[in-house]
Amino acid sequence: xxxTFGPTAWAIAVTAVLLTGISKGGFGSALGGVAVPLxxxxxxxxxxxxxxxxxxxxxxxxxxRAYWGKWSKEDLWATVPGALCGIVLGTLAFGLxxxxxxxxxxxxxxIVFVADRLFGLRAKLKMNHxxxxxxxxxxxxxxxxxxTLAHAGGPPVLVYLLGRNLPKQTFVATTxxxxxxxxxxxxxxxxxxxxxxxxxLLTAAILAPLxxxxxxxxxxxxxxxxxxxxxxxxxAGLGLSGLKLLWDAFK
Numbered sequence: 001x002x003x004t005f006g007p008t009a010w011a012i013a014v015t016a017v018l019l020t021g022i023s024k025g026g027f028g029s030a031l032g033g034v035a036v037p038l039x040x041x042x043x044x045x046x047x048x049x050x051x052x053x054x055x056x057x058x059x060x061x062x063x064x065r066a067y068w069g070k071w072s073k074e075d076l077w078a079t080v081p082g083a084l085c086g087i088v089l090g091t092l093a094f095g096l097x098x099x100x101x102x103x104x105x106x107x108x109x110x111i112v113f114v115a116d117r118l119f120g121l122r123a124k125l126k127m128n129h130x131x132x133x134x135x136x137x138x139x140x141x142x143x144x145x146x147x148t149l150a151h152a153g154g155p156p157v158l159v160y161l162l163g164r165n166l167p168k169q170t171f172v173a174t175t176x177x178x179x180x181x182x183x184x185x186x187x188x189x190x191x192x193x194x195x196x197x198x199x200x201l202l203t204a205a206i207l208a209p210l211x212x213x214x215x216x217x218x219x220x221x222x223x224x225x226x227x228x229x230x231x232x233x234x235x236a237g238l239g240l241s242g243l244k245l246l247w248d249a250f251k
Contacts, residue, residue, distance in 0.1 A: 005203075009042050017055055017207050021214015022221070023154075024059050024176065036150045037110040037242050045102040045150075045245070046094070050195035052151055053186055054204045058211035060180035066219050067173035075164060075174050078136025079143070079157055080181050086144020087182065091189035094149060104249030106150045110242025116155050136160050140178075147182050148189070 005013070016035035023034070039048035097105065139160040147153025157178060161171060190196060 005042075012038050012041065013207060014210060017052075017210040018214045018217070020052070020056070021059050021062075021211055021216075022218040024056075024063055024179070024215055024218060036152070037106055037245055040103060040106055040245055044099045045106050046099065046193075046195055047197075047200060049094075049149070049151060050190055050197075050200050051204050051207075053183060053190055054201070055208055055211045056151060056179070056183045057187070058208055059215050060176065060183055062212040062215040063176035063219075064180050066215065067169065067176050070169050070173035071177045072164070072166060072170050072174045075136065075161060075166070076177060076181075078133040079140030079160060079178055082137035082140030083144035083147070083153070083157070083178070083182050084185055086141040086146075087148050087185055087189065088144075089141075090145040090148025091193070093145070094189075095193055100249050102149070103245045106152075107242045107245030107249060109146055109150050109152045110245065111239065113152060113155060114239040114242065135163075144182060147179070148186055151183075153179065153182060 016038040020035045035052045036045065036048045039051060043051075093105075094102070139156050142156040143153035146156060154175070157175070161174060164171075166174065
């Protein structure tokens with residue numbers, strides 16, 4: 001597959017992986033769903049999701065090491081079981097959807113993601129009191145579904161975690177471990193669906209060195225790089241890719 005990549009495709013792939021790593025390492029995975037919509041512009045959506053999963057697992061390993069022991073066990077127990085159920089539902093949908101339908105779903109998720117960033121949807125959903133385990137299970141389940149389809153599980157679980165008012169490091173560490181569990185759990189259903197072709201794995205291996213680099217950048221520059229410019233550029237790219245995927249799905 002990588003033999004057919006032109007300069008533009010490689011530039012988009014590198015950008016997608018680095019943005020994902022920076023987001024996971026320093027911004028609580030708030031833009032972890034940017035990669036699949038970008039990659040799906042020049043490859044089947046299912047291939048884009050499969051390509052990113054091993055890379056995400058490498059990022060998770062780097063992130064867990066960087067934030068070792070700083071996560072909230074209570075919040076992981078509240079969210080991970082629901083997310084595992086969501087992965088099952090997402091896998092069933094993944095196996096039933098055509099590539100055009102999958103592009104439509106991923107494009108829709110991308111647009112909702114952008115609307116969340118622009119209009120503060122999560123802030124409007126924030127509870128007046130700290131959410132409990134039931135809320136954690138529900139939002140974790142939604143995160144499991146969207147994570148399986150497009151590796152875009154960040155916004156749903158962040159609705160819950162932001163309501164918990166965790167210290168910054170605890171918040172980031174908890175998201176890192178949450179997605180570590182979830183991405184590891186997705187390996188088996190992706191393999192069962194036959195998504196890990198030799199070409200996909202080889203291309204993932206070529207891009208893999210960027211995974212720890214992106215996480216390292218996120219960990220070290222979160223205090224130096226203003227959050228607004230980073231999210232503006234990444235959100236604009238996500239929105240444009242989402243619109244293009246919706247156009248491809250319905251044209």
